[in-house]
Amino acid sequence: MKIWLEEIKTVFKECDDFFLQHDYLYNQPVILFGLSTLIDIPQTKKLIEINLNMPKYSLQEVIDHHLVKVAREQNNIIDAILEGKIILYIPDFEKYMIMEVISKSLNRSIELPTNENVIQDALDSFIEDIDTNIGIIRKHFRTKFLITKVISTGIEQEKKIALLGLEAHVNQNLMRKIETQLKEKHDQEIHNAQSLVKTLGFSAWDIVPKYKSTEIPTEVIASLKKGKVVLIIDDFPFALIFPNFLWDMFTTENERNLPIPLMLFIRVLRVIGVIVATLMPGLYVALVSVNPEVLQLELGLSIAQSREGVPYPALVEVLMMLVILELILEASVRLPKSIGPTLTMVGGIILGQAIISAKLVSNLLTIVVAGTTIANATVVGIQNHLMLRLLKYVIVILAAIYGVLGIIVGTVLICAYFASINVYGISYLDYQVSKDESNNG
Amino acid sequence: MDRSMFVSISYFLTHLGLIFFMYPTDIIASTDEAYWIPITLGIIIHFIFLSIYMKGLSYFPRKNIIMIYLSHGKIIAWIFLLPVAIYLIMIIIITIRSYSEIITIVFLSNTPLWAIMFLLVLVATYLSSRGLDSILRSSLLLAILFLPLTLFVCFVSFQNVDWRYIFPLTTNDFRFITKPSYLMSYFSIGGVFLFIGFIQPLFTYKPKKILYTVLLLVPFWIISVYIPILTFGNSTVPHFYFPFVEAVDSIDINWLMFDRVTVFFLLSLITFIILFLSLILWMFMQIITTCIPKFRPNYLLILISFISFVCCLFIPDWKDVEDLFLINSPFRFFCLLIVPPSLLILGIRSKRKEKLENG
Structure with a gap:
């Protein structure tokens, strides 16, 4: 057992925050060790004294009755140290005990969601700590039917992953597959x-x-009720809900607090937003450069007029504007909040006025591009937002070659692609997760 | 898994895609009056043989037609599957070629034909490589996106109708049955229904729902012929290549910002045609992979698509397309009139056998 201590010391020999203190407990010499960056040492020592100070019993009895957790293997100790526990070593009994500690507060407090906006709903959001996140869900959703399975993966860095589902609702097949895959x-x-x-x-x-x-707990709870499986991973300030559906792009949970007509109105807006965001730039290219005869004569003429003096083909024009816009979007994410507004202003002036008076692009295109960007923002979820931003280029390029036909065929391609996406047999185009047939619980 | 809804939707869409182009041309060319008689005859034949086909299939639960024929010996399989395979591959080539031609005529006059054919082949290949489930599911998305537009155009196409052109309603002239153009019209009647026989082991469906779908299609068969007749009169119409397209072209809607509604109508139909192509390709692949199981299906699919693309390149003009349609007719009627009864007979025989074996 003495060897263990030496080995542990060698494991942590490059860690300057590893501490090892000699102390007395019940008049016995003991050694305390752990990572000082994770543990509030004075408070923890106080706690240990209070907890183990049971005058009726001797230290031997306390240990024998398993009133404290005794480590059986060396690896357990290393894991425990990394998790931020303190180890109490009693040389006389050659026992290692893993003690709960008062840890340094390294977690942020529960705050408003930062990546998603909530209107009229619970405003808390997930943080980095897995236990807190599960706790938030438990607090919002008091039920005994919540299944929580915690799985650890990784050798170099162990990561806890919690698998959440709702008994009697969850698709057992999906849950089982994710679990076995992770294990x-x-x-x-x-x-x-x-x-x-x-x-x-x-x-x-x-x-x-x-x-x-x-990152919104109410969203997770709604998904659990729909039979989906939720993964919460340590250090991820958001929950991952499996599977993802196309329809999720148009719905959020908090609009269920509105009357149904208003909810439908918002959702229809989002559908329009998605269609506009993917098709508009392509439609511009197609109508200007390949199929102008589709438009009514007056409209066609006014479009042609607005493009007067623009020196390059519609495709180049559109791609240029779209790329500039993507750059602005990306730059506004990167920049610190204090400089961000400057960027929008500069971008606005350049794109809004200067580029048109310089006759680099047509008036109409500015409207199209602005409309596209705004429409793109209506979609729920940043991943979906990015996906649509990417997909519109497929349509733009096809439209430049084949005109309106290209747009339609591009749409078919995207539909086909969406239709072929599935998560363990549950299609992306499904509306809800069906309960597994074998499970009638 | 019950996929009746998806099967019905794809059945509906693919037929719509086939109906509005060649069907009116062929029917109008086959007779001068009382067009409803050839139409009704076609629909009745479709309905009866579809019922027989599904009845025959119902004797073999969880089997597709390839498995059924193979279970009755290799010779029977060859006799029935070879014409079906030839029919399918011909249909692929003809459809790609003819619809590319239609696209060039109607709205892409500057784009070379091969480019359009390439696009159609590419998308259909991609879709069919993703399997039946994806095809059926994308049919739902396509229906949501494009069906309203199609129905809208069908609705507004009544704008210029003159109901007096509907007469005469009767005729004693039944020569149309033997006319080649009438035989060609069966392309849009017996074109797709074979695919019902391929879905079985993967998914299930309710035959009744498919029959309801056919009933829903009936108005479109009639509309496609009668709208041009009622718009232009029966002496003008035979001069048009695509009468329904011309009729839609004559629509004038002021409040729509687009001048040619036709383009969007046609494009919706083209998406349905792509769906049709991918289905046919997928069916053909099913047959081929059973014959040559050694190759990786996706490589084979690419090869077949490439071959059909090359074949399309060698068809110089519309006249040859029409000839191909005619050459294809015997195979079409084989699929329409012989395959369903053969399945029924095999079904009844195997059931009797089972009864005898069970005592």
Whole structure:
């Protein structure tokens, strides 16, 4: 047992925050060790004294009755240290005890969601700590039917993944498959959603996300009730909901607090937004350069007039504007909040006025591009937003070659692509997760 | 898994795609008056043989027609599947060629024909490589996106109708039955229904729902012929290549920002045609992969698509397309009139056998 201590010391020999203190408990010499960056040491020592100070019993009895957790293996100790526990070593008994500690507060508090907006609904959002996240869900959803399975993966860095489902609602098949997949590949390191998707056996090249990510607990609870499976991963401030459906692009949970007509109105707006965002630039290219005869004569003429003096083909014009806009969008994400508004202003002036007076692009195109960007923002979820931003280029390029036919064929291609996406047999185009036939619970 | 809805939708869409182009031309060319008689005859034949086909299939639960024929010996399989396969591959080539031609005529006069054919082949290949489930599911999306537009155009196409052109309603002239153009019209009647026989082991469907779908299609068969007749009169119409397209072209809607409604109508139909092509390609692949199981299906699919594309390139003009339609007719009637009864007979025989074996 003495060897263990030496080995542990060698494991942590490069860690300056590893501490080892000698102390007395019940008049016995003890050694305390752990990582000082994770533990509030003075408070923890106080706690240990209070907890183990049971005058009726001797220290030997306290240990024998398992009033404290005794480590049986060296690896347990290392894991426990990394998790931020303190280890109490009693040389006389040669016992290692893993003690709960008062940890340094390294988590942020529960705050408003930062990546999603909620109107008239619970305003809390997930944080980085997995236990807190599950706790938030439990608080919002007091039921004994919530299944929570915690699986650890990774060798170099162990990562806890919690699998949540609702008994009697959850698609058992899906739950089982995700669970076995994670358990089988328990040696895979999961650092990000990409590696998770790979671990689950999907292609990481699909632009349609297999999961819906959200930081809003009410959204998670609604999905649980619909029979979906929710993954909460340690250090991820959002939950991943499997499977993701096309329809999820148009719906959020908090609009269910509105009257039904208003809810439908919002959803129809989003559908229009998606169609406009994907088709508008393509339609511009097609109508200007390939099929102008489709338009009514007056409209065709006015479009031609607005393009007067523009020196290059519609495709180049559109691509140029779209790329500039993408750059602005990306730049406004990167910049600190204090400089952000400057960028929008500069971008607005350049795109709005200067580029037109310089006759680099037509008036109409500015309207089209602005409309596209605004429409694109109506969609729910940042991943869907990005996906649509990418998909519109497929349509633009096809439209430049084949005109209106290209737009339509592009739409068919996208539909076909959507139709072929599935998560363990549950299609992206499904509306709801069906309960597994074998499960009638 | 019950996929009746998806099967019905794809059945509906693919037929719509086939109906509005060649069907009116062929029917109008086959007779001068009382067009409803050839139309009704076609619909009745379709309905009866579809029922027989599904009845025959119902004797073999969880089997597609390839499995059924193979289970009755290799010779029977060859006799029945070879013409079906030839029919399918011919249909693929003819459809790609003819619809590309239609696209060039109607709205892409500057784009070379091969480019359009390439696009059609590419998309159909992609769709069919994704399997039946994807095809059926995308048919739902396509229906949501494009069906309202199609129905809208069908509705407004009554704008210029003169009901007096509907007469005469009767005729004693039944020579149309033997006319080649009438035989060609069966392209849009017996074109798709074979695919019902291919879905079985993968999915299930309710035959009744398919029959209801056929009933829903009946008005479109009639509209497609009668709208041009009622718009232009029966002495003008025979001069048009695509009478229904001309009739739609004559629509004038002021409040729509687009001048030619036709383009969008045609484009919706083209999407349905792509669906049709991918279905046919998929069916053909089913047969081929059973014959040559060694190759990877996706490579084979690419090869077949490439071959059909090359074949399309070798068809110089519309006249040859029409000739091909005619050459294709015997195979079409084989699929329409012989395959369904053969399945029924095989079904009844195997059932009797079962009864005898069970005592």
